[in-house]
Amino acid sequence: MIVSKLYWKLLKKNGFVFIFYLGIFLMITILTAQSLRNNNTQYEDVKVKVALYDEDQTTFTDNIKDYLKDYVVFKDIDRNRVDDAFFYREVEVVVIIPEGFTTNFFNSDVANINIKVLPESTKAFTFEQVINKYLNLVRVYQDNDLINEDYHTEIKEILAKEVMITLPESNLENYILVHFYYNYVAYIAFALITTLMGTIMATFKSLDIKRRNNIGSISNRKMNLVLLVCNTLLGLGVLGILIVLSIILYKDLIFNLNTFYLIINSLIYTVTIIALTYFIIALFDSRQIIGAIANVLSLGSAFITGVFIPQEFLNKGILYFAQIFPSFWFIKANDYLADLTHFDLAILKPAFQAFLVQIIMAIVFIGLSLIISKRKQLAEN
Amino acid sequence: MRIYFTRLKCLIRDKGNLFWAIIFPLCLGTFFYLGFGRLTMDSFIDTIDTYVASDYYSDLLVSQMQEVKINTDKPLFNVNVDKTKAELEQLLQDKKIKGYIYVENNEITYRVNGSGVDQTVTKGFLDQYLQISELIVKVSTTNPEKINDVINDLAKQRSYVKEILSGSNPKANRLNVYFFALIAMACLYGSFWGIGLVRDIEADNSPLAARVNITPTHKFKLIVTYFLAALTLHFSGNMMLVLYLKYLLQIEFSNNLLLIILTSFVGTIGGITFGAFMSILVKGTPEKKEGIVNIICLFLSFLSGLMFLDVKYFIDRNIPFFSYVNPASLLTDSLYSLYYYNSLSRYFLRLSILAVLSLIFISGTYFKMRGNRYDSV
Incomplete structure (x- = not known):
């Protein structure tokens, strides 16, 4: 209880970071929505x-x-x-x-x-x-x-005489807005989770605080467990807020199977980002360095994995390199899922493969963080 | 001189500030370049892949489509007539093609999976094909004696438009504004050095400042020396960024390198003085000041188009006053004016406003700091 209380106290102190990112995210989403809004159920000439x-x-x-x-x-x-x-x-x-x-x-x-x-x-x-x-x-x-x-x-x-134009009936109206929103979640979730978690966890990494905690009545194991639960709750909380926002903004478009799978993808992605943040925290001790790495990674990966610029426009060499980032697989799955009109296991296979890659990445990050933390702990002792 | 070099050494050792002010913009510039450095947001006319159903087609329509040219050697349509309507429908449903054409009972139908430029251009041609047929039918019923002349005249299509160049470069790429906004952000991140300047001079900010305060050196001399050291370091960082973007990444800027350097120089002064001024205004620990200034700098950069280009234009159009007092917007706009406009008046206006703002910031800082005495710190 003491550990979780401290965690939320530290989080509250960094509340402005959360509000700032969320504010910018909302402004960009709303502005972009204006330019993306078009009606796909009816053909219109590009004027x-x-x-x-x-x-x-x-x-x-x-x-x-x-x-x-x-x-x-x-x-x-x-x-x-x-x-x-x-x-x-x-x-x-x-x-x-x-x-x-x-x-x-x-x-x-x-x-x-x-x-x-x-x-x-x-x-x-x-x-x-x-x-x-x-x-x-x-x-x-x-x-x-x-x-x-x-x-x-x-x-x-x-x-005024024009040829007859017809469209397939299955075209989803304006779903591109939801698609864009969930692609952008990759950046915001990454930036928010790494920045907030990084700042809070760096506080616990100071050698003096670690030594103080070592002599406390709460065992290291229990403390790490509580922190893991708090971090997971933080990550899921961030995602939860983003999902609620998407429902408020696009309530007419959002209730379909495409969104269901986009949310599953976001959930897997969030877990992967939490694992990646653990890895960064395990590697570095300084709050400044963790903040810097979080910023560079979240922004950098957003540019080269298709968050800000669609993957189809990116250079093949850059995309090949981008595969090392979870957001590449997240966007790949999103792009595929947003266009689907039929859902069965065979059709969903490419999306499931992208889910799997993200899960494997999460396991690798967690494994590496455990190894690094153990080694560092031994060295400190 | 000794104070200047000692200060410069101290600043170089401040790894956190070095990262935000110099390394971070370089990283961001690289990511911008990898993301859209060679892209443009405009689409250019190119041959369009067009599909006509092999079981529902018209010879005349296909031959007319094959004859249309973008220019002397480039056809407008690459017409494919090797798939049946059913096959094309499947491709359309799978979003493998944007549309296909079929002719049934002399009526042309264009089936598409959405609106788009390719579809509009194709439809424009199909409409014209129908409209010419309509005119021929009309003339042959009302003035049959003129039908041959009309057909001959219709064949002589001519262009009534002439492209003009005036005042600005029509080929300018909008995406370059992101790089201009990045340089503006880098200049503004000079604020961290400005905060450091106040932190290390105002006795209630740090033990070091308290020590410095009891030296006989005049405060004005200290401010100027610290400022010059920060200017040297940050301007060098900014020049690295400009040269890296312009020559290594080959981002299109104005060809006038001297004025770009001048912009960067004035911007650096603006950034450092802005940070010092904010540091005087905001009460609290240097960490708190850095946090607040970081958020303000990011927000000002956001308004100048760093994260979303349209935001800058939206602000310029709807709240123009804000563009004139936002240092990031002034810098972005200066570089944009240099790049896009042939005349330099707009550029100098923006840069002058920034210079005046910097003067206000530095005067405000000095007047607030001078003569401060501490009974106890």
């Missing part, structure tokens, strides 16, 4: 975000804008700010219809709309496809004397 500045101001340029509004997303951006907006892709195409464009279009062969785009990007291609389609039809109408009062409406009607 290019456009800031348009019309310096010509004619009926023809009004018609162009009227046509474009169905195919692009217009953004009303102050012209002084448009370069920043373009860099951060609040707009993907900056369009300037120059003065005299209408006259040039109808009376000469050279008429151009100025655009600022990332050259050869898909967004540039898509926008050019959309605008050229309309302007080429106007040209065909004009060259063949087909222009009449309603030509704009006629062309719009022709361009």
Whole structure:
């Protein structure tokens, strides 16, 4: 009881670390959710975000804008700010219809709309496809004397004809949000557990405190057992809070078998991280070094194992190296599980293999920590 | 001079601060590079693998698809017509392909497993194919005499857009802002040296400071010497980081190395003075001060885009005032302005504000520290 009381007292002292990480995690999750939110049950064209500045101001340029509004997303951006907006892709195409464009279009062969785009990007291609389609039809109408009062409406009607699009019924709506959340758990759980556990356990590692504890009535064995229970409770508590948060944030999306398996994966991962933290604590005595290693490992592994950047975009060599981190197998299992629509043993096999690797890693970390601790204890005695 | 070198030696022996201020940014830079150093968040147009069901297809559609080009030698579609509709459906369900096309009773259907750029480009082409057929039918019923001219005109598709370059570099990679924010964070981590400066001068902070206080050396001289020692060490660390990122990892910065160095120098001063100022404001043990300053530095770096790029833009757009008083944002923005904009006015504005902030921090620290006398410590 005394040991566990002390443990929770130390934890309370480090409460701000917990709140800080959780706060940042929530902000990033909510902000990312805005950019990831899309509807997978219904097809939608990827619309290019456009800031348009019309310096010509004619009926023809009004018609162009009227046509474009169905195919692009217009953004009303102050012209002084448009370069920043373009860099951060609040707009993907900056369009300037120059003065005299209408006259040039109808009376000469050279008429151009100025655009600022990332050259050869898909967004540039898509926008050019959309605008050229309309302007080429106007040209065909004009060259063949087909222009009449309603030509704009006629062309719009022709361009409104679209192929039929169908989607498989099983597509999960917006599940990418839950998927992203649980991938990010890899970083937050790692950072929180190693930082908190590292700080608390380093307190018990001071030689003076160890010697004081040795002469106390509580045996070392009992004390280590209580600390192990407290550490496990801490790890599971962190995970529990993250799971509750996910239910609050995504209550409409979360209740399915995919989430059930994602939670099992998170549980195994948490145990592995606890074991890894024990290993780090066994290796190093200084609180500063433990904190530094915890920070570098949690952030570093998040970058190279697919937490921050999807595994599919990472270099093969880096991914090969990343396999030594539990988060690689955690993300691999998450990515696989989030896409599943049918669940049976054969289909789940790759996920179970990733679970197994994490469990083996946990056993190895625990084994190594025991060996190192025993050796250090013998040396101290 | 002797005090300066002794202080420098002391600082080099402070392994904890050395790690956070110099080693940690280098590690983080390496991880950034391994993660997304060669990536870009934009997608570029490339040949799209397209599947048409071999048992439900149209010769004309397939030949038209094969003719479309991205440029003179690159086709837009790599059309595969070797699988049946049933086989393609299975591949779609297994998420092995993004979509496939089949033509049934002269009606084209595009079956996809979600929205995406490839699907939008493919659909754009299929729509155009349908729309041209629609126009031809329309003209052949209303103006049949013009149908040949219209078909000829339709074949002469031309582009009405011209790409322009103005004021900024359109090819700039957004992800580089993470590296700029990292340099800003490294500069801000100079705060730890600032805390050390106050800790070792203010008598109620440490026994060493109490000893230093009874020496005849003037406090101003001590502050300046300690500050210069911290500046030397931290600026060297920051230069290592800049050179490591720019030349070893080949991260794209502005080509103006001199101005990058200037930014790093002003940033280092900003970081150290910020730490000293915070140390004066926050009461408590040096460990408590370090903990609080660490959290503040991380939070300011977070707001400048270190952990999530969009946060910086969100703050710039919605709370611009905050971007002007956050040293990390000012530094990130200075490097961003150098990299993205052709003009230097924005860069100098940000750097000047940071210089003024540093002046406020150091003056605040000095005025709070000068003349402090202790009856008992």
